[in-house]
Amino acid sequence: MSTSNAKEHNRTKFLKEFPKLVDELKSILTDYGLPKEAITWYEKSLNYNTPGGKLNRGLSVVDSYAILKGYKSVDDLPEETYFKVALLGWCIELLQAYFLVADDMMDKSITRRGQPCWYRVPNVGEIAINDAFMLEGAIYILLKRHFKKETYYVDLLELFHEVTFQTELGQLLDLITAPEDHVDLSKFSLKKHSFIVIFKTAYYSFYLPVALAMYVAGIADEKDLKQAHDVLIPLGEYFQIQDDYLDCFGKAEDIGKIGTDIQDNKCSWVINTALTKCTPEERAILDSNYGVKNAESEKKCKTIFNNLGLDKLYHEYEESVAADLRKKIAAIDESRGFKSEVLTVFLNKIYKRSK
Structure with a gap:
């Protein structure tokens, strides 16, 4: 098959x-x-x-x-x-x-x-x-x-409750940092973006599925859960940064949708990276056009993103984070039954995806 x-x-x-x-x-x-x-x-x-x-x-x-x-x-x-x-x-x-x-x-x-x-x-x-x-x-x-x-019943309950709360914390910071109807780029930062994507996406989308499987499999030593966590959380952050990149630079026919992050005032990796690289003149253009719901303003933002070479910066980031994750996976201790293959499968699904 x-x-x-x-x-x-x-x-x-x-x-x-x-x-x-x-x-x-x-x-x-x-x-x-x-x-x-x-x-x-x-x-x-x-x-x-x-x-x-x-x-x-x-x-x-x-x-x-x-x-x-x-x-x-x-x-x-x-x-x-x-x-x-x-x-x-x-x-x-x-x-x-x-x-x-x-x-x-x-x-x-x-x-x-x-x-x-x-x-x-x-x-x-x-x-x-x-x-x-x-x-x-x-x-x-x-x-x-x-x-x-099951002996791990309370572990399941606590895991679901904690991850739910973590996700809601990420949503809270996202909502107050980037409301769709009030654009203020001074609230944006790569540090905030990192917190938002780790808490809003990485915990429930990457760590939760593996941790649940580990509990049922009887491989839930704290050291093993930490090994999984320490790969899956940065992997989840990489996934969301990749998503942000594809929304701006991906082809609609590949990703299956037209990107809307710019017009929707999303606190994405693209805008946050741009804010660390742009000149005062470019910043003024972004302040006036980011989050504005028309194609002309979106085009002005994309022109700056292209001029700043964000496409190249993303690919450098992708190679760097993938190499770091492979190194962590290679160092996984499998003596208690945990298998690094679980993490490799996740990385292979994400690395260089185009949709």
């Missing part, structure tokens, strides 16, 4: 588990005596907001567990074991859904994953706030029902 076919096969297998979780959650609401109309609403929210993305975070739990336990493919996992690690993967996807429903309201976004944002669906509106809470709540209902008897 080719790599692309295997990836699609694993995604299809993972997706088949989600309806089971929806049915389980519906049965819980039925047991509570909730009226049918409310159960139907919740079911629609779950299906609309959770399974529509790339599912990379959820799939990474399954893939990481398979590597840690020495399975050649996820198909080799016993059925019960696959269900448990897939369930944890879906818990991350529920966390992602919770964040996105809330984030879209905060950002007044129009579409998400090719369809209207949940709050813009007819009759939803501000009910989406409570729906977001219920997406998060499903995580802890499912964890209790399936992991309460």
Whole structure:
């Protein structure tokens, strides 16, 4: 099976588990005596907001567990074991859904994953706030029902709670640093950008899937968790910087969308790096045009970014960070059962991606 076919096969297998979780959650609401109309609403929210993305975070739990336990493919996992690690993967996807429903309201976004944002669906509106809470709540209902008897149950709870809070801290700094309707580049800095992307993206997208797999695999010594953390957090920061770069310099046909970071006043690596390199004259142009919602202003910003050679600077950064990560991965201590291959797989997915 080719790599692309295997990836699609694993995604299809993972997706088949989600309806089971929806049915389980519906049965819980039925047991509570909730009226049918409310159960139907919740079911629609779950299906609309959770399974529509790339599912990379959820799939990474399954893939990481398979590597840690020495399975050649996820198909080799016993059925019960696959269900448990897939369930944890879906818990991350529920966390992602919770964040996105809330984030879209905060950002007044129009579409998400090719369809209207949940709050813009007819009759939803501000009910989406409570729906977001219920997406998060499903995580802890499912964890209790399936992991309460496990020795690592409290570890799972604490990990989800801590990573959720870390992500919200990143979102807070992002919201107060770069509100879409008030541009103030004096608030921007590469230090703030680093905090935002590490807390808003790296913890829940990179560290969380691997740490969950490690707990289930019984490889959760503090030293091993730190080894994973010390590679996955800078890897997550690299991923987001790469995303920022592609939004500005990537081709729409490659990345599947038209970049909007400049017009949306995003606190991205591109603008923050530009602010450290530009002349006072260039800074004045950026102050007047960054975050302005028209193509002409966007073009003026891009001209400065090109003149500053940010494309070259990014590629130098990419080679430097990839080399540093490879060095860290090569030094991983595998004596307690942790496998550096888990980290190599993540790096290979990201290095030099174009979408």
